[in-house]
Amino acid sequence: MIREDRFLISRKPYAIDLTSLRGHRSPTPQGRNPYYFDGRINAVWFRRRKGVTVACVGTLWDLQHPEPTDARQFLEQHDDGRYGGDCEGRWDGERYWGAQEPEIIGAHLSLLRPMLANYPAIPPGYDGWWTFQPAR
Template sequence: MIREDRFLISRKPYAVNLGSLRGSRTETPQGRNEYYFDGRIDAVWFRRRKGITVACIGELWDLQHPEPADARQFLEQHDDGRYGGDTHGRWDGTSYWGTGTLADQEQHLEILRPMLAGYPAIPDGYDGWWTFQPAR
């Protein structure tokens, strides 16, 4: 991924919580002390759905080798954006769609409501904007 200072919704950017990187090593089927790092990092992003701007919350994930030293290296090594982010919640200003418990959904809305109201500002606690698209 590439970090950009400017927000352009057309580049499908993400803002991430750099302190949320988590993951584990998993041995490859070949064994012989070979592994991959199954990493996940919390993210938020804006998208357009049927002409309406929505705020989304979820995570980005990737399988990497070698294991990254930190969240920035994880993002810089993450080069396959085919699947985008795994969405856990989405707010369009009127209705919410999401997964998880009611407590999870309330937590999501605590972030998504002010995020959408402050479009295109990055929410507190997040770093952005990160995109899979090549630099222009």
């Protein structure tokens, strides 16, 4: 991934919680590497759905070797954006989609409502903008 200072929704950027990297080593059944790092990191992003801007919360994941030393290295090594982020909650200003547990819904909406209201600002505690698209 590449970090950019400007927000352009067309580049499908993510704001990342750099403190949230987690993962574990898993053995590799074949290949030259004895293991891979199965990592996840929390992210938020804006997208357009049917002409409406929505705010999303979820995670980015990747399998990497060698194991990254920190979140920035994890993001810099993450070069396959085919699947994008795993969306866990989405807010369009009227409707919420996502979790079914009341505590998680509340946590998502406490992040997504002000995020959408302050579009395209990066929410507090997040670093952005990160994109899979090559630099122009």
